[in-house]
Amino acid sequence: MPDNLNTRLCDAVDAAFDAQVEFLLDLTAHPSTRGNERSAQDFMAQELTSRGFELDRWQIDVSEIRHLPGFSPVMAPYEDAVNVVGAHRSETKTGKSLILNGHIDVVPPGPLDMWEYPPFEPRVDDGWLYGRGGGDMKAGLASNLFALDALAACDLAPAADVFFQSVVEEECTGNGALACLARGYTADAALIPEPFSENLVTAQLGVIWFQVHLKGRPTHVAYAGSGSNAIEAAVPLIQALHEMEHRWNDEGRRPPDYAQMEHALNLNVGKIQGGDWTSSVPAWCVFDVRMGLFPGQSLKAAKIEIEQVILDAARENEFLQNSLPEIVYHGFEAEGYALSQDSSKKAALAIDTLDQAHRTATGEELARQAITATTDARFFGLYADTPALVYGPRAEAIHGFNERVELESMRRITKATALFIADWCGVEPRNGATERVAASS
Amino acid sequence: MPDNLNTRLCDAVDAAFDAQVEFLLDLTAHPSTRGNERSAQDFMAQELTSRGFELDRWQIDVSEIRHLPGFSPVMAPYEDAVNVVGAHRSETKTGKSLILNGHIDVVPPGPLDMWEYPPFEPRVDDGWLYGRGGGDMKAGLASNLFALDALAACDLAPAADVFFQSVVEEECTGNGALACLARGYTADAALIPEPFSENLVTAQLGVIWFQVHLKGRPTHVAYAGSGSNAIEAAVPLIQALHEMEHRWNDEGRRPPDYAQMEHALNLNVGKIQGGDWTSSVPAWCVFDVRMGLFPGQSLKAAKIEIEQVILDAARENEFLQNSLPEIVYHGFEAEGYALSQDSSKKAALAIDTLDQAHRTATGEELARQAITATTDARFFGLYADTPALVYGPRAEAIHGFNERVELESMRRITKATALFIADWCGVEPRNGATERVAASS
Numbered sequence: 001m002p003d004n005l006n007t008r009l010c011d012a013v014d015a016a017f018d019a020q021v022e023f024l025l026d027l028t029a030h031p032s033t034r035g036n037e038r039s040a041q042d043f044m045a046q047e048l049t050s051r052g053f054e055l056d057r058w059q060i061d062v063s064e065i066r067h068l069p070g071f072s073p074v075m076a077p078y079e080d081a082v083n084v085v086g087a088h089r090s091e092t093k094t095g096k097s098l099i100l101n102g103h104i105d106v107v108p109p110g111p112l113d114m115w116e117y118p119p120f121e122p123r124v125d126d127g128w129l130y131g132r133g134g135g136d137m138k139a140g141l142a143s144n145l146f147a148l149d150a151l152a153a154c155d156l157a158p159a160a161d162v163f164f165q166s167v168v169e170e171e172c173t174g175n176g177a178l179a180c181l182a183r184g185y186t187a188d189a190a191l192i193p194e195p196f197s198e199n200l201v202t203a204q205l206g207v208i209w210f211q212v213h214l215k216g217r218p219t220h221v222a223y224a225g226s227g228s229n230a231i232e233a234a235v236p237l238i239q240a241l242h243e244m245e246h247r248w249n250d251e252g253r254r255p256p257d258y259a260q261m262e263h264a265l266n267l268n269v270g271k272i273q274g275g276d277w278t279s280s281v282p283a284w285c286v287f288d289v290r291m292g293l294f295p296g297q298s299l300k301a302a303k304i305e306i307e308q309v310i311l312d313a314a315r316e317n318e319f320l321q322n323s324l325p326e327i328v329y330h331g332f333e334a335e336g337y338a339l340s341q342d343s344s345k346k347a348a349l350a351i352d353t354l355d356q357a358h359r360t361a362t363g364e365e366l367a368r369q370a371i372t373a374t375t376d377a378r379f380f381g382l383y384a385d386t387p388a389l390v391y392g393p394r395a396e397a398i399h400g401f402n403e404r405v406e407l408e409s410m411r412r413i414t415k416a417t418a419l420f421i422a423d424w425c426g427v428e429p430r431n432g433a434t435e436r437v438a439a440s441s
Numbered sequence: 442m443p444d445n446l447n448t449r450l451c452d453a454v455d456a457a458f459d460a461q462v463e464f465l466l467d468l469t470a471h472p473s474t475r476g477n478e479r480s481a482q483d484f485m486a487q488e489l490t491s492r493g494f495e496l497d498r499w500q501i502d503v504s505e506i507r508h509l510p511g512f513s514p515v516m517a518p519y520e521d522a523v524n525v526v527g528a529h530r531s532e533t534k535t536g537k538s539l540i541l542n543g544h545i546d547v548v549p550p551g552p553l554d555m556w557e558y559p560p561f562e563p564r565v566d567d568g569w570l571y572g573r574g575g576g577d578m579k580a581g582l583a584s585n586l587f588a589l590d591a592l593a594a595c596d597l598a599p600a601a602d603v604f605f606q607s608v609v610e611e612e613c614t615g616n617g618a619l620a621c622l623a624r625g626y627t628a629d630a631a632l633i634p635e636p637f638s639e640n641l642v643t644a645q646l647g648v649i650w651f652q653v654h655l656k657g658r659p660t661h662v663a664y665a666g667s668g669s670n671a672i673e674a675a676v677p678l679i680q681a682l683h684e685m686e687h688r689w690n691d692e693g694r695r696p697p698d699y700a701q702m703e704h705a706l707n708l709n710v711g712k713i714q715g716g717d718w719t720s721s722v723p724a725w726c727v728f729d730v731r732m733g734l735f736p737g738q739s740l741k742a743a744k745i746e747i748e749q750v751i752l753d754a755a756r757e758n759e760f761l762q763n764s765l766p767e768i769v770y771h772g773f774e775a776e777g778y779a780l781s782q783d784s785s786k787k788a789a790l791a792i793d794t795l796d797q798a799h800r801t802a803t804g805e806e807l808a809r810q811a812i813t814a815t816t817d818a819r820f821f822g823l824y825a826d827t828p829a830l831v832y833g834p835r836a837e838a839i840h841g842f843n844e845r846v847e848l849e850s851m852r853r854i855t856k857a858t859a860l861f862i863a864d865w866c867g868v869e870p871r872n873g874a875t876e877r878v879a880a881s882s
Contacts, residue, residue: 271716278711278729280840288719399721
């Protein structure tokens with residue numbers, strides 16, 4: 001790729017950067033928590049349509065993905081689970097095709113009084129954009145889109161098909177990305193700008209979600225001895241799960257990407273609800289757990305062990321032994337994925353191409369990172385033979401209060417992405433550009 | 442009181458007993474949980490009006506009771522906090538006046554799937570009436586009302602003022618009974634048919650409610666180590682509160698009525714809520730606690746000790762020490778009350794009168810019981826110099842699933858109540874009865 005083009009693409013990103021920040025402010029203002037993604041997806045669809053992409057917008061049909069590997073159980077209604085894909089169809093198809101993926105869903109903001117500013121009234125301060133989802137991962141959607149804009153600004157288009165995906169459900173199941181696969185969107189590589197500080201993610205964990213439902217006989221608290229407290233009965237179960245967590249992190253069990261991490265697998269009790277009256281001994285309690293898994297660790301075996309741990313602990317509890325807990329899988333059943341283990345030429349080439357784009361855009365080496373979370377990358381890597389490059393801007397407090405993303409980092413990622421697209425896909429004249437050039441000459 | 446009248450009153454209760462059960466079925470069908478008492482109070486008002494009682498129906502005005510002893514903090518809106526009183530004004534006023542008190546509010550039913558039949562579709566089976574609130578304490582409201590009906594059926598009325606009270610807020614603050622006092626309803630004795638198995642309650646505990654609010658920094662679970670889990674931070678605090686509970690139950694601290702009870706004071710974690718996303722480290726958690734107090738135990742000292750215990754435990758916790766818990770008093774600040782300690786002649790006479798009524802109605806001695814709960818009796822006994830007799834039918838699973846009340850027990854209580862009224866208040870011809878007798882002779 002001529003240096004001249006690199007420079008033109010980076011200049012184009014700079015020229016549009018104010019507009020990109022405006023776009024990110026607009027997008028982050030849509031409170032696209034689970035079940036509320038529609039307005040954000042409408043916004044994305046409008047942006048894609050106005051740029052001339054071929055638009056595909058559909059509600060996920062669970063019956064079409066239920067049987068596929070990587071499917072996670074669905075607990076919530078899917079009326080609002082709408083994916084948006086904008087397709088660029090190359091006229092020459094001389095290069096390698098690409099999926100630019102990002103998720104539109106954001107996690108709940110938590111108590112609003114713990115935010116310095118309202119989570120869905122994003123603002124820029126001292127080089128950072130604040131707001132729920134600004135980092136995770138609307139800045140990534142912005143960098144994907146404005147990287148394509150940079151090519152267009154140079155009157156170029158990718159010389160291969162490119163599918164811009166704005167998916168739902170990344171934060172709880174991954175079924176949005178899975179539905180894109182099921183709909184036939186495949187390519188030679190995928191790029192997912194999740195906010196991991198401009199590092200290339202070489203491995204990600206699997207994640208499993210489960211709920212533990214405890215039930216028992218309630219009673220007036222005057223007779224507390226004859227009832228059993230379902231809230232307090234949760235404590236020994238959580239303790240037993242933490243002991244399992246420590247076993248799973250044993251040095252001997254760690255795969256190469258995580259060999260140096262003392263505690264990559266985190267067990268999180270993320271939510272609890274129990275009882276409904278202060279003076280009634282609570283008869284039920286539900287707590288929600290997230291547990292990490294190493295790449296290569298069997299989901300099925302993990303579930304068996306989790307169930308065993310919970311039931312064993314319950315059997316030692318006087319109350320629970322007569323009313324064993326129910327375990328409900330209510331989200332992620334996600335395997336781990338390691339790009340580092342993909343020995344294909346395609347993967348090597350994709351990484352090399354990104355390496356070079358990053359170096360050109362930033363002047364620095366592309367650092368590698370094994371992350372302790374999951375991303376939608378697993379669908380491309382594990383189930384579609386597509387190397388998935390997770391590479392996005394620097395953000396802080398994702399899933400926390402005052403989440404923020406560094407704007408200069410988003411600029412660098414946008415430039416690197418534009419260079420990557422131009423190199424991986426090649427370029428052709430933008431549709432209509434040749435004619436315009438001909439007409440003006 | 443002539444035996445003849447006793448027999449006639451008991452016969453009148455029997456004659457109306459099917460109607461009384463129908464009444465209880467109707468009343469129990471009103472789901473009068475906190476904030477939803479209106480339809481049940483409308484029903485009570487209608488029943489009182491149709492019987493010719495002078496009706497008083499008013500919404501509690503917090504500003505009128507806030508300054509009074511026995512007031513408990515109000516957390517919920519009071520739009521639906523409506524008391525109903527039906528007054529009988531005696532023409533002769535030759536006897537002792539009486540308050541017949543009962544509460545209309547019921548505690549939440551909990552998960553419906555744990556009920557054999559829906560909690561607000563009451564039914565009779567094998568001598569028991571099932572339904573939320575049937576025992577606690579709509580059967581008591583029924584026995585109060587149908588005891589008065591028995592007098593009327595004998596063309597008699599109490600020869601003293603009688604105030605039939607259907608109050609709200611018994612299950613969380615007692616502010617309903619307090620509002621009746623503030624409105625000027627006083628009498629020489631009060632009878633409250635709470636469901637304690639036909640025993641006379643000689644002492645009741647104090648109760649304090651508090652919420653513990655925990656807050657912290659949330660984060661993506663991938664970085665669980667750098668955030669702090671507010672749900673799990675609750676565990677050592679609950680542990681410390683249980684240690685306090687054990688100290689408070691020490692033998693040396695027990696007053697006479699509770700000397701033989703190993704564990705009269707129960708600490709109950711009745712409700713918990715924390716977090717909102719399985720894969721976010723929860724940044725907040727709130728748990729609700731009910732703790733018992735002995736009669737004579739200072740509420741103020743109890744609060745100081747509770748706060749000390751929580752804060753001391755929090756200071757030992759790495760996360761909480763930087764974000765100390767907030768303690769909110771959200772309901773009961775109720776002192777204990779012991780009728781057994783009321784040495785007045787009035788109290789002795791009221792107990793004797795009930796003793797005799799119970800013996801006549803049931804053929805058995807009136808048993809005594811110190812209970813491990815609170816009732817509205819404290820307002821009459823502690824703040825209005827009025828002996829309060831808590832004496833009601835046998836019920837099971839109050840605050841539990843499949844709550845039920847024994848109908849024959851309600852019948853006995855109704856008879857004993859009718860005899861008690863006739864003896865305590867004396868009788869006079871029913872308003873209009875003399876004229877009717879004159880007209881027909």
